[in-house]
Amino acid sequence: MKKPDTRTAMARLIGEIRAALPFDAPETRYCGDDCRFCAPKLLAYLESELEEWEQRLADGGRPDFGDLNRLARSARRIHRALQRNGLLPASAADAGQEHDRQTENEP
Numbered sequence: 001m002k003k004p005d006t007r008t009a010m011a012r013l014i015g016e017i018r019a020a021l022p023f024d025a026p027e028t029r030y031c032g033d034d035c036r037f038c039a040p041k042l043l044a045y046l047e048s049e050l051e052e053w054e055q056r057l058a059d060g061g062r063p064d065f066g067d068l069n070r071l072a073r074s075a076r077r078i079h080r081a082l083q084r085n086g087l088l089p090a091s092a093a094d095a096g097q098e099h100d101r102q103t104e105n106e107p
Contacts, residue, residue: 009068021079042078
């Protein structure tokens with residue numbers, strides 16, 4: 001099976017990010033009382049990155065592997081922040097990592 005070129009890979013990554021994160025959900029528009037990360041600002045930042053890459057791809061731009069890696073890393077970090085704010089369900093792996101961090105700090 002042939003690997004996709006970086007343009008195709010970036011387009012797929014953008015689609016996966018848009019499907020995974022709640023850009024239009026009303027609860028992500030406002031910060032609550034228990035906000036550890038500012039969901040509206042994080043999502044606005046990521047939305048602008050996605051729109052920029054969509055425009056660059058439409059104009060014939062070719063991302064490199066570093067561009068793919070940076071966008072994926074930003075999306076993962078924002079996804080984790082939304083999970084910590086309770087705006088997305090925590091995955092089993094994230095729950096285990098959080099438990100490990102909490103038990104490391106216990107005397």
